[in-house]
Amino acid sequence: MVSSYRLTKQAKMIKTDDFSSVFSFRKRVASEHLIVHYLPNQQALARLGLVIGKKTAKLAVSRNYMKRVLRELFRYKQHEITHVDLIVRVQKKFNQSEFKQIKQEFDVLMTKLNHKAMLNTQKVTLAPSAQLQERS
RNA sequence: GAAGCUGGCUAGACAGUCGCCGCCUAGCAAUAGGGGGAGGAAAGUCCGGGCUGCAAAGAGCAGGAUGACGGCUAACGGCCGUACAUUGAAAUGUUUGCUGGCGAAAGCUGGCAAAUUAUAAAAUGCGGAAUAGGGCCACAGAGACGAGUAAAUUGCGCUUCGGCGCGAUGGAUGUGAAACGCGGUAACCUCCAUCUGCAGCAAGACCAAAUAGGCUGGCAUUGGCGUGGCUCGCGCCGCCAGCGGGUAGGUUGCUUGAGCGCAUAAGUAAUUAUGCGCCUAGAUGAAUGACUGUCAGCCUUAGUAAUAAGGUAUACAGAACCCGGCUUAUCGGCCAGCUUCACUU
RNA sequence: GUCCCCAUCGUCUAGAGGCCUAGGACACCUCCCUUUCACGGAGGCGACCGGGGUUCGAAUCCCCGUGGGGACG
Numbered sequence: 280m281v282s283s284y285r286l287t288k289q290a291k292m293i294k295t296d297d298f299s300s301v302f303s304f305r306k307r308v309a310s311e312h313l314i315v316h317y318l319p320n321q322q323a324l325a326r327l328g329l330v331i332g333k334k335t336a337k338l339a340v341s342r343n344y345m346k347r348v349l350r351e352l353f354r355y356k357q358h359e360i361t362h363v364d365l366i367v368r369v370q371k372k373f374n375q376s377e378f379k380q381i382k383q384e385f386d387v388l389m390t391k392l393n394h395k396a397m398l399n400t401q402k403v404t405l406a407p408s409a410q411l412q413e414r415s
Numbered sequence: 416g417a418a419g420c421u422g423g424c425u426a427g428a429c430a431g432u433c434g435c436c437g438c439c440u441a442g443c444a445a446u447a448g449g450g451g452g453a454g455g456a457a458a459g460u461c462c463g464g465g466c467u468g469c470a471a472a473g474a475g476c477a478g479g480a481u482g483a484c485g486g487c488u489a490a491c492g493g494c495c496g497u498a499c500a501u502u503g504a505a506a507u508g509u510u511u512g513c514u515g516g517c518g519a520a521a522g523c524u525g526g527c528a529a530a531u532u533a534u535a536a537a538a539u540g541c542g543g544a545a546u547a548g549g550g551c552c553a554c555a556g557a558g559a560c561g562a563g564u565a566a567a568u569u570g571c572g573c574u575u576c577g578g579c580g581c582g583a584u585g586g587a588u589g590u591g592a593a594a595c596g597c598g599g600u601a602a603c604c605u606c607c608a609u610c611u612g613c614a615g616c617a618a619g620a621c622c623a624a625a626u627a628g629g630c631u632g633g634c635a636u637u638g639g640c641g642u643g644g645c646u647c648g649c650g651c652c653g654c655c656a657g658c659g660g661g662u663a664g665g666u667u668g669c670u671u672g673a674g675c676g677c678a679u680a681a682g683u684a685a686u687u688a689u690g691c692g693c694c695u696a697g698a699u700g701a702a703u704g705a706c707u708g709u710c711a712g713c714c715u716u717a718g719u720a721a722u723a724a725g726g727u728a729u730a731c732a733g734a735a736c737c738c739g740g741c742u743u744a745u746c747g748g749c750c751a752g753c754u755u756c757a758c759u760u
Numbered sequence: 761g762u763c764c765c766c767a768u769c770g771u772c773u774a775g776a777g778g779c780c781u782a783g784g785a786c787a788c789c790u791c792c793c794u795u796u797c798a799c800g801g802a803g804g805c806g807a808c809c810g811g812g813g814u815u816c817g818a819a820u821c822c823c824c825g826u827g828g829g830g831a832c833g
Contacts, residue, residue, distance in 0.1 A: 284433065291700080298700090328700080339458095340732055347435090347704045354434065355705095375728075378705080 286354045292328035292364060301328070301364050308391050310384040312373050316366040317392055325360040327353045329367055336372040345369055348378065352385045360389055361396045 292298065304318040320326065329349055331342050349367050373381055 286434075330700095338732070343701095343733065344704085347702095351434075351705055382705095 284354055284357075286350065286357070289322075290324055290326050290357065292326050292366070297326075297364060298328055298330075298366060301366050306395070308388050308395065309370070310388055312369060312371045312377075312381060313384055313388060314368040314370055315388050315392060316368070317363045317396065319396060320362055320364050322362060325353075325357055325362055326364045327357075327367070328365065331369045335369050341372060341374065344375070345373065348381065349385070352382060356386070356389055359393070361393055363392070363396055365392075 292301075301316050301318040304316070306318070307314055307316045309315070327350065329346050331345055333342075336342050336345070349369075353365075353367075
């Protein structure tokens with residue numbers, strides 16, 4: 280167990296290529312407010328990308344709040360998540376009164392994802408074509 | 416004290432745990448310590464500037480903006496003062512009606528309702544055009560700015576004595592406006608005065624990497640491009656269109672500025688001058704968050720009240736080069752001032 | 761961030777101050793035609809994005825907002 284709960288810059292996903300590769304992997308888990316896309320990566324940590332469109336919340340304040348909350352939740356859980364690239368999409372907007380529900384949803388999603396990703400990594404190691412796709 | 420207004424300030428506070436983004440110090444580094452970290456509107460992008468590039472942006476036209484008068488300002492379509500117009504209180508006054516008390520009566524004194532005038536504080540709006548010119552004015556009406564009509568009165572002339580012709584007058588119908596007053600409309604064109612070159616930090620500068628100096632078609636020094644309206648001027652020398660291909664990294668611009676606070680002086684005020692003190696965000700897939708406790712706040716319940724218990728985590732909303740305004744959104748709280756009325760001394 | 765554009769029945773649109781109680785097409789509703797449906801015919805329902813201003817009079821002109829869309833190095 281790593282002692283620090285720091286969120287480093289390496290754990291952030293920035294480039295468009297990363298985002299599109301995760302989306303093209305076409306695996307996801309969802310709850311009422313959130314959709315999480317994921318792709319197992321070769322690095323020693325989990326990486327996070329956030330997508331919150333103007334459609335879900337019109338105000339910049341609420342969009343920024345949602346980003347902060349999701350980043351915070353990821354920060355607490357980052358060492359319990361297997362090494363995947365995550366993209367969290369917000370499907371339905373939430374505010375401060377719904378924080379506890381969001382936290383619960385996030386935890387449930389992460390345990391689900393860990394479970395699924397374990398299965399997937401086994402498949403990936405078996406199938407060489409998926410590795411090729413990842414290298415490209 | 417009540418009513419109606421105007422202006423300003425603030426935008427929950429404190430403590431703790433885990434984190435985010437710059438800066439400074441130490442360190443090879445990991446990291447550690449210190450200190451800082453959203454707003455009054457950061458918003459809309461409606462105006463005005465600074466700054467940067469285009470020639471130090473140079474001339475003219477076109478286009479655009481503004482418009483009482485005076486002032487303030489870096490500038491403004493902003494602000495302040497004055498004048499004019501419109502609006503503006505059941506608080507007061509006045510009138511009318513109903514009704515009560517006191518009184519022999521004259522009368523005095525209330526209550527309710529309705530109507531209405533004048534206004535206060537305050538809010539909103541503002542150029543000229545019979546005398547520069549053009550356009551438009553539906554319906555109604557004889558007639559919409561050229562002219563010209565029926566009845567009435569009256570003057571003159573003619574008369575077959577029934578009237579007819581010409582001129583003048585005020586008035587009628589209908590109209591937003593009128594019987595000639597050279598109307599109304601310039602938030603229709605235009606004219607007058609003042610201002611105005613264009614683009615915007617994705618401006619611009621530097622570094623690195625890569626591509627290219629390819630192909631096809633067209634025009635070519637009386638030409639083309641750069642200033643994205645035009646002409647001249649100035650600068651550069653191939654240019655334009657299509658096809659194909661390649662980048663879309665980093666540093667800087669980047670926060671000390673028409674800056675903020677206090678005091679004094681000038682001015683009715685906006686504002687200005689002087690002195691002293693202070694440094695107050697600089698992200699770039701975009702930093703301020705989450706949780707806990709106490710006290711405020713709000714809601715509900717109990718209680719005459721003080722208060723107690725429970726809940727809610729709190730308006731509008733997040734800097735992106737920087738300022739001055741305007742407009743729009745907004746839960747509350749505090750302070751100051753103005754007007755009218757009532758009461759006390 | 762900066763710079764632009766648009767808004768009219770449920771949909772696509774016409775409308776350059778008075779002819780607008782806003783026209784047309786498709787859609788919807790009712791009736792007729794048909795044994796019935798479709799086609800066709802007749803009628804109806806239904807809108808100027810919101811608020812101010814200019815004007816005698818605004819869908820139209822001016823200002824402020826709301827919503828939607830676009831472009832960039």
